[in-house]
Every structure is written in structure tokens, then in C-alpha cells.
Amino acid sequence: MEIVVCLSTSDSVTLPVPEGLISPLRTTLMDAAARSGPEVCGQRATVALIQSLLPEASPDARPPTAAQLKYAIDISRRLGIELPAGVLTERGAVGAFISLYAGRL
Numbered sequence: 001m002e003i004v005v006c007l008s009t010s011d012s013v014t015l016p017v018p019e020g021l022i023s024p025l026r027t028t029l030m031d032a033a034a035r036s037g038p039e040v041c042g043q044r045a046t047v048a049l050i051q052s053l054l055p056e057a058s059p060d061a062r063p064p065t066a067a068q069l070k071y072a073i074d075i076s077r078r079l080g081i082e083l084p085a086g087v088l089t090e091r092g093a094v095g096a097f098i099s100l101y102a103g104r105l
Contacts, residue, residue, distance in 0.1 A: 001022050002015060002016045002017055003017055029045070032045075058092075059092070060091055062090075064088070064089075064093075065091070071102075072087055075098065078105060079104060081101070
């Protein structure tokens, strides 16, 4: 069995699920959805999946630190520029933004 995670209308990732985990996965997801609703269950499952895979991600794909976010937002406000896509979600993108604009303050 496998789980297909749709990331957009044209992008997805297929994850194989070992045979022994199918039943516990089904039971856990259905129970969680019944208790907290499908949307909350989906959000929690997504966060858990991301957190469990962070050690496997490249450092640039990891979430930015709180200090990086604060500094990037400060730069954006002080220079009156919009934060590009990815700056608030990827460490590499926020690092590049800071490097590009910090000297202009």
C-alpha cells in the first residue's frame, strides 16, 4: 500500500506504507478525524510528517529560525520591500534574502 500526498494540482509524492502499518495507520487516522475533524487531523498529520522528516531535509529546506524571521521581516519593513516566496518557510531562502538586503539598511 502507499499514500499519495498531493502538494499541488500537478505535484505529488508517493510514500510506501509497510504492510504491518496499514491497519494501525487507518485506525489512527480515522479515530483522530472523528475526534477532531478531518481538517484538524490533516493539519496535525502534516506537521508531524514534516517534523519527522526534518533530519532528512537539506539545511536550506528546513524552517528558518525565529531570529532569521524577525530580521527578514524587519528588513522588509524598513526597506519597504515585499518578502519573496519561500522566505518565511525555508532557511536557505531567508538566508539569501538577509544576505542580499541587510547591507542596504
